[in-house]
Amino acid sequence: MAVYLVERSVFLEWIGMLARHERVYFPQPVSESSFRFNRVGSRSLLALEDFDDSSRVKPFRASACVPPPVRSLAPDNELLFTFRRDKAGDCLLAPVLDNSRRILAGVRPCDLKAIALMDRFQRAGIPDPYYLARRDHTLIIGHDCLQPCDEYCFCEAAGSLAWREGADIFLTPQPQARLLVEPLTDQGAVLLADAGFPICEDVKGCRARAAARRATPFGRRFAAPLAQVMQVVAGSWDSAVWEQHADRCFSCGTCNLVCPTCSCFDVRDDFNVEDPGSGRRTRRRDACMLEDFAEVAGGHNFRKSTAARQRHRVMRKFVYLPDRFGGTAFCVGCGRCRRQCTVAIDIFDIATDLLAGAGEGT
């Protein structure tokens, strides 16, 4: 497959052109400090960081995109089905699946990994038809990171920085405001075929230049290899660390809402106000940090304490889901949960404290 070397401004113009007849999502500023994967329109300001000037603050931080791009595949308040009653009073139901094509552009390695992991999760057992309807009609344009987002990033330690799976096209920043544009799938190649981008004559050299430019270490690092961190978390059920990180927690669930591998949901039915014989069922994000998440009808709560819920959240990322889905950590190291937490609870710190408590990496 042909690889291209393109001026960044030309590439961004091309994204703008694509957006005229495709649904394209790209990280866009919504305030001074926050970015969102919004649909690209004619007035959208598209920007990508520079290769040469690392002193400059990034025009956006990949992980600052809240919610993460995977939410485009499982949006909040997602419609599951509509219903209406006929004249005989019988209820007729119709599932509503979104099979429309979309392009997610500018997805960072941590989020690529999160999407790949959610693909595994949603396809397993009885597949989730709503997620997969969207996913199977989505093209992803990934973008490499040469600098960590900020002091909270630990994507390299979480094994995400080199992630490419799931991307149809992958972009790597190059000197002189250019981008290496590599198709990784046939669909990606087809999309690029008509773009008219100049062919890259030295792909290996371009990749090497980016690799040499990449910060090392890249973000925060655990005091032990990731596999060992996962093992220690798995053996930490009775650790006092859970309590230490729970006493200031409000159980607000923000960490769940911004996590790219949190997918728990609740369902809700609504009647149409103007026509109460009809209505809809939607699903909305739920959060295992909320107090009543594991409460059953009789009132028994299987995770009553904040510490038990905190432990469940961390275990799910480092133990439960990896056990079931190929051994890869479901915490991708994006740092969102720490960045958005009002009381600075940090999954990296929790793992680090567990590691220290286990006498590892000290």
Added chain:
Amino acid sequence: MKPINPHVLTPTMVRIKEAADMTGHERFFRLRLPRPLGHRPGQFVMVSVPGIGEAPISICCGPGDHDRLELLVRSAGSLTMVLQRLETGDQMGIRGPFGTGFDLADFEGRDVLFVAGGLGLAPLRSLIEPLILDRQRFGRITIISGCRTPAEELFGREMRTWARAPGIRVIRLVNDTAHLPWDGEVGLVTAPIAGLDMDPAATLAVLCGPPVMYKFVIMELAARGLAHDRIFIDLERRMRCGIGKCGHCQINHLTCCQDGPVFRLSSVESLPEALA
């Protein structure tokens, strides 16, 4: 790759053939299905009233190639309260069956001890029925069923009928007679276990009840020498999907809706969240 069923989260509307109050807060439904459900004992369905909501309800009738579905619904929330008002001829939405359920082959030639607390009898009935229907295929059956007061007893008449079948003993208990007439025993479901005529090497026990019941029943069964791989427990969790995705029913790394709700005790006893 597995086939994707676009309807898996959309219920099928099913007609109620028969509806009757069983107690002051439990209503029994018999539905007529458009096609046999093909369920296993111990499985559950997600029951909906569109516009109100959805909840997991155990199937309480035995398996087989029939178009009948029986459910016992306790009033516990907004949906189940609305369900109490549904009558013959009304519709409810059904999805499923979900979960692993019991494998009848496991019970062939075995003595089976059932211990049910309150509403726990409903899911166990889906296994008791086929065992009674095919008596010679299975060993002796003992059913211990307890509830708070005589007014709250479920399937009382049916239990008396079961007791007349050969090789079946039924022990009906209440915690308190509440000054009502009562022809059973008074006490907790744990009480009769010590005195049962039971061969632990030939017996399987099946438990379903409130979370607090399991610990004490398991202690009694262990005292009788019953190995933990011979004890089945039917666990209750909050569920929103039935397909292992909503996260509510997670028990450590397992999902109750897909890996359960029926488990061998030996397979979950190392999981701290299973019986906590």
